[in-house]
Amino acid sequence: MVKLDWDIESEKGRSQLHKENPKGQRSRSRAVFRLLLVVGIFLAIIGLVVFLIQQRWTQVNDRLEELLVQTVQSEVAALRIGNLENFLAIQRSASDDWYLAQQNTFQQYQQLNATSNVVLSGRVLDTTIDGQRGRVQVEEIVDGVPYVRTWFYWRYNEIVDETTGEIVQEGGWHHVPPDYTFWGEPASLESERLLIRYRELDAPVANAMQTQVQHWLDDLCSLFNCEALPMLTIDIIPDAQLTVNWATNEQNAWQMVLPSPYAGRARAD
Structure with missing residues (x-):
């Protein structure tokens, strides 16, 4: 079959259209690479930020738990040595009834110390923190038998008088009345x-x-x-x-x- 000149030229044109320009191919490859690189860097930054936030959150929670345990141990130490002033300083409530109840609790512990073999080690068996609320289970051993007490705490913010600069209310964890809504699901x-x-x-x-x-x-x-x-x-x-x-x-x-x-x-x- 004899091909005319314009048929040959037409086929050459189509062939050239199907052939990819090497320079254009390299340009498109570089563009895709740059896009993937930008996306990868963006995702890495997001992952790093999330990781740092989680680490900071863990550090804060660990510190709050550490302070809570220290408060419990200070309270138990006051019971052990019979220091009512230090014991009541850890109590906090809007009602005087709680302070009266805790004075009775203090006296009961002193009587128990005098009549039984009591070990108040301050060993914390479990801690749970939910925002400002804290729940602690602390061990005490009476006549060789281990018991657990469940105490509740609230983390107060420090209040400072703007005029005098004096601390009106000390912050930190304080023993508060039982919160039966904080008993788990x-x-x-x-x-x-x-x-x-x-x-x-x-x-x-x-x-x-x-x-x-x-x-x-x-x-x-x-x-x-x-x-x-x-x-x-x-x-x-x-x-x-x-x-x-x-x-x-x-x-x-x-x-x-x-x-x-x-x-x-x-x-x-």
Whole structure:
């Protein structure tokens, strides 16, 4: 087949169009590389900023926890040596009732020191910080038996008189009345015949209770027909004023209400 001149020229033109200009290719490659480099640097900067913020946040939290533990240890030391002034200086509340209650607590510890073998080491078993709030579980050993006390603290800001420059209110952690809203998230344990409702702090109590009560129920039902037995509900409530009692809810199920042992002096063994 004979190709005319203009057909040959047309094919050459198309061939040249499909051929990429090496100079243009290098230019586009450099542009893509620069774009990827900028994106990479930007992401690296963001990652570095996030890392530094997390590190700073961790350092601040660690420092707050360290100061809280130091406050607890100072308070326990005041109880151990019998220094009422130092002990009350760590207390803080808008109500005088708390100071009176803590004076009674101080006297109870002094009497306990005189009549029992008490070890007030100030060993902190657990700390939880939520903003300005702090919760601490501290160990004490009475006659060789380990106990745990749960105390609550609030981190106050320092207040300075702008006119005189004097400190009106000292900042830092102070022991405050129990905050039963700061007991952890609600949770429950449920089986065929048993329901235990509690808050996070009482998880060890709830787990131990489930094992024991479930064993009792299994023994009972191995001897008697339990088909008509209603579900047993146990509510563990953080309230030192509460007493163990039975109640019947609207479903006519058995319901036991008992105070959290951590609302007072709880055994730790």
